Amino acid sequence: MELNIALLPGDGIGPEVVGQAVKVVDAVAEKFGHKINWTSALTGAAAIDAVGDPYPDATHEVCMAADAILFGAIGHPRYDNDPKAPVRPEQGLLKMRKKLGLFANVRPTFTFPSLIDNSPLKRERIEGTDLIILRELTGGIYFGERGRKDNGDTAFDTCTYTREEVQRLAKLGFEMAMNRRKKLCCVDKANVLESSRLWRETVQDMEKDFPEVAVSYEFVDAVAMRLVQWPSSYDVIITENLFGDILTDEASVISGSMGLMPSASIGLHTSLFEPIHGSYPQAAGKDIANPLATVLSAAMLFEDAFGLKEEAGIIRSVVNKSLAEGVVTEDLAGTNKAYKTSEVGDWLAAQIG
Amino acid sequence: MELNIALLPGDGIGPEVVGQAVKVVDAVAEKFGHKINWTSALTGAAAIDAVGDPYPDATHEVCMAADAILFGAIGHPRYDNDPKAPVRPEQGLLKMRKKLGLFANVRPTFTFPSLIDNSPLKRERIEGTDLIILRELTGGIYFGERGRKDNGDTAFDTCTYTREEVQRLAKLGFEMAMNRRKKLCCVDKANVLESSRLWRETVQDMEKDFPEVAVSYEFVDAVAMRLVQWPSSYDVIITENLFGDILTDEASVISGSMGLMPSASIGLHTSLFEPIHGSYPQAAGKDIANPLATVLSAAMLFEDAFGLKEEAGIIRSVVNKSLAEGVVTEDLAGTNKAYKTSEVGDWLAAQIG
Ligand SMILES: CC(C)[C@H](C(=O)O)[C@@H](O)C(=O)O
Numbered sequence: 113m114e115l116n117i118a119l120l121p122g123d124g125i126g127p128e129v130v131g132q133a134v135k136v137v138d139a140v141a142e143k144f145g146h147k148i149n150w151t152s153a154l155t156g157a158a159a160i161d162a163v164g165d166p167y168p169d170a171t172h173e174v175c176m177a178a179d180a181i182l183f184g185a186i187g188h189p190r191y192d193n194d195p196k197a198p199v200r201p202e203q204g205l206l207k208m209r210k211k212l213g214l215f216a217n218v219r220p221t222f223t224f225p226s227l228i229d230n231s232p233l234k235r236e237r238i239e240g241t242d243l244i245i246l247r248e249l250t251g252g253i254y255f256g257e258r259g260r261k262d263n264g265d266t267a268f269d270t271c272t273y274t275r276e277e278v279q280r281l282a283k284l285g286f287e288m289a290m291n292r293r294k295k296l297c298c299v300d301k302a303n304v305l306e307s308s309r310l311w312r313e314t315v316q317d318m319e320k321d322f323p324e325v326a327v328s329y330e331f332v333d334a335v336a337m338r339l340v341q342w343p344s345s346y347d348v349i350i351t352e353n354l355f356g357d358i359l360t361d362e363a364s365v366i367s368g369s370m371g372l373m374p375s376a377s378i379g380l381h382t383s384l385f386e387p388i389h390g391s392y393p394q395a396a397g398k399d400i401a402n403p404l405a406t407v408l409s410a411a412m413l414f415e416d417a418f419g420l421k422e423e424a425g426i427i428r429s430v431v432n433k434s435l436a437e438g439v440v441t442e443d444l445a446g447t448n449k450a451y452k453t454s455e456v457g458d459w460l461a462a463q464i465g
Numbered sequence: 466m467e468l469n470i471a472l473l474p475g476d477g478i479g480p481e482v483v484g485q486a487v488k489v490v491d492a493v494a495e496k497f498g499h500k501i502n503w504t505s506a507l508t509g510a511a512a513i514d515a516v517g518d519p520y521p522d523a524t525h526e527v528c529m530a531a532d533a534i535l536f537g538a539i540g541h542p543r544y545d546n547d548p549k550a551p552v553r554p555e556q557g558l559l560k561m562r563k564k565l566g567l568f569a570n571v572r573p574t575f576t577f578p579s580l581i582d583n584s585p586l587k588r589e590r591i592e593g594t595d596l597i598i599l600r601e602l603t604g605g606i607y608f609g610e611r612g613r614k615d616n617g618d619t620a621f622d623t624c625t626y627t628r629e630e631v632q633r634l635a636k637l638g639f640e641m642a643m644n645r646r647k648k649l650c651c652v653d654k655a656n657v658l659e660s661s662r663l664w665r666e667t668v669q670d671m672e673k674d675f676p677e678v679a680v681s682y683e684f685v686d687a688v689a690m691r692l693v694q695w696p697s698s699y700d701v702i703i704t705e706n707l708f709g710d711i712l713t714d715e716a717s718v719i720s721g722s723m724g725l726m727p728s729a730s731i732g733l734h735t736s737l738f739e740p741i742h743g744s745y746p747q748a749a750g751k752d753i754a755n756p757l758a759t760v761l762s763a764a765m766l767f768e769d770a771f772g773l774k775e776e777a778g779i780i781r782s783v784v785n786k787s788l789a790e791g792v793v794t795e796d797l798a799g800t801n802k803a804y805k806t807s808e809v810g811d812w813l814a815a816q817i818g
C-alpha cells in the first residue's frame with residue numbers, strides 16, 4: 113500500500129519524538145511492503161519564526177494532500193504568560209483543526225501494568241481502566257464570536273453548537289462504543305447551559321439507532337469527580353470542546369502513563385495523530401524526551417487512518433517489550449540505565465525489522 | 466451577640482443535616498451567651514411543591530433580613546435527566562445566588578489525618594493539602610444570554626465578565642492569600658478565551674497592590690491535572706464560575722473527606738454556608754446522612770459571617786473528637802458501630818455544653 117503522510121514535527125521536543133516514530137513507521141512499512149511518502153511542513157513557533165504564521169497555507173496544502181498527519185507538539189516559552197501576543201503558536205493549532213475539519217479528538221486512557229504504580233491514584237482505583245474520551249474539536253466556545261465592549265472593560269465569548277455538529281460527534285461515539293463495551297456517557301451541563309440541552313436531546317434522539325448501547329448522561333462537575341474516583345467505570349465518553357479539554361487532561365494523569373498516551377483527531381479531509389504531551393521546551397535538543405507516546409500515535413495512524421491493524425499491533429507489542437526490558441528514557445528508567453530518545457527509536461525499529 | 470440566621474433546609478437529606486448543625490449552633494450560643502434568631506424558609510423541590518418556585522420571594526425576604534444563611538442541599542430525582550422541565554430546583558440555586566449577590570464561593574479542601582486513607586489518591590500525594598478555591602458565582606456563562614436559533618437546531622450560551630467582577634473576586638483572593646501561605650493561582654483559558662484574557666490582565670494589574678503575594682497563572686486544563694498530581698502545591702486558587710464548578714468538585718474528592726467539606730458563599734448583602742454534598746435523596750428520611758459537613762459549615766458561619774473565631778474553633782474541635790472517637794455515621798464507620806445522624810448531632814451538642 114502507498115501511504116501519504118504529512119509530518120509536522122512542531123516545536124520543542126516535537127522533532128525528536130517524531131523522528132523516532134518515523135523510524136518505527138519506516139521499519140513497519142519495510143516489513144509489510146508498504147511505501148511511505150513523507151512530506152514535512154512547518155507549524156507552531158517554528159512556523160512563526162520562518163513565515164510569521166503558526167499554520168501557514170503551504171502547511172495546510174501539505175496536510176490536505178496527505179492521507180494522514182503525524183504531529184509532534186507546538187508551543188514555546190516565549191509566548192507563555194503573554195495573553196496579548198499578537199500571534200501565538202496555539203492559534204496555529206486551532207486554525208489547523210478548523211481548516212482540516214478535525215471534528216473529533218480521540219483520547220484513549222489505559223494503563224500499562226508495569227507503570228501503574230506511577231499513578232497518583234491507588235492501584236485498586238485504576239486497574240482495568242480503559243476509556244476513550246471523544247472531544248468535539250471544531251465547535252463550541254473555542255470558535256464562537258468573542259470580543260470586548262465598554263472600552264475593553266467587558267469581555268465575552270460565545271459557545272454555539274448545531275444539532276449536526278453534535279450528531280456527527282455522537283455517531284462516532286456510538287460506533288466506538290459498539291466496538292467496545294457498549295457504554296456511552298454524554299457529559300454536559302444541561303442543568304445550566306442551552307448548548308448542553310441541545311447536546312443531551314440530540315443524543316437522546318439517537319439512542320434508538322443504537323439499541324445495544326447503554327447511554328448515561330452526567331454533568332461535567334460530577335464526571336470531574338468520578339474520573340478520579342472510579343475511572344474504570346467509563347467506556348466511551350462524548351463531550352463538547354471545552355469540557356473535553358479539561359476532562360482529557362484530567363484523565364491523562366490517572367493512568368500513571370501520561371508520557372505514553374497517544375491521540376487521534378478524526379477529520380473531514382484527513383486525520384491527525386499526535387502524543388498528548390506538550391512541546392516540553394526544557395528538554396528540547398537533549399535527546400532525553402520519551403518518544404513512546406508518538407510511536408503509539410503512529411500505531412493509531414496505521415489502524416485508524418488505513419485500517420492496518422496488524423501493523424498497529426506490531427508497534428504496540430514492541431512498545432510493550434521496550435517497557436518490559438527497560439529500554440526507556442530517563443522519565444521511566446528509575447534507578448536503571450536511561451536510554452536516549454534516539455536509542456529507544458533505533459531499538460524499536462530494530463525489533464520490528 | 467444577637468445573630469439572625471436564615472435556615473434553608475432544602476431537599477433530601479438537607480433537613481436532617483441542617484437539624485444537627487442547629488443543635489450545635491444552639492449549644493455554642495448557649496455556652497458563649499449569644500442569642501440566635503432562626504428563621505426557616507423553603508427552597509428547591511420543596512418550594513416548587515409548595516408555591517411553584519424554587520426560590521420564592523418570601524424566602525428571599527427572609528435571607529435579606531438575615532446576617533447569615535445556613536443552607537442544606539437542593540435537588541430531587543424527579544427532575545433528573547429532564548433538561549426540559551419548565552421549573553427545576555437548580556434554578557432556585559442560581560436565582561438565589563444572583564438575587565443575594567453571592568459573588569464568591571469559598572471552597573476549602575483539606576485533609577483529616579484519620580480519613581486520609583479514604584482518598585482515591587495515594588497518601589504521599591495529598592498529605593499537607595490545604596487549599597481554597599475561590600469560585601466566581603454570579604457571572605460568566607451561568608448568567609449570560611442563551612437561547613436557540615434555526616428552529617431550535619442551534620443553541621448558544623454567552624460567557625461575559627466585567628473588569629469589576631474580576632476585581633471583586635480577585636481582591637478577596639489576594640486578601641485570603643495574605644492570611645495564609647501568600648500564594649495565589651489565577652486559573653483561566655487565556656490562550657483561547659477573551660474573557661480569560663480580561664481575567665488575567667485584571668489580576669496582573671492588581672499584583673502591585675499585594676506585593677507579598679506570589680501569583681501564578683495556569684490554564685484550566687493544566688490545573689485539572691495538577692490538582693490530582695500535586696494538590697498540596699496550591700494555596701488560594703481564583704477562577705471564573707464554570708471552571709470553578711468543575712475544579713471545586715474535582716478537588717473535593719482528593720482529600721478522602723468529601724462528606725465533610727464545608728463551603729461559604731460571600732455576598733453583597735449576606736453570606737451563605739452549606740455543605741458541598743448534594744441532597745442525596747436515597748438517604749433522605751433514614752437518619753443515616755453524615756451531618757459533619759454542615760456542622761463544619763456552621764463553624765465557617767461563626768468565623769466568616771460574625772468574626773467569632775473561638776466559637777468556630779470549638780465546633781471544629783468537637784468534630785475532630787467525633788472522628789477520633791468514632792462517633793460517626795455509617796459512611797465513615799467502617800466495621801465499627803455506625804451512629805445515626807441525630808445521634809451524632811446530639812453527641813456534638815453535648816460535648817460543647
Ligand atoms: C493549546 C490549547 C489551545 C489546546 C486546547 O485547549 O485545545 C490544548 O490545551 C489541547 O488540548 O490541545
Ligand SMILES: CC(C)[C@H](C(=O)O)[C@@H](O)C(=O)O
Pocket residue numbers: 303304333555558710
Ligand atoms: C446545580 C448546579 C446548577 C450547581 C452549579 O453548577 O453551580 C452545582 O453544581 C454547584 O456547584 O453548586
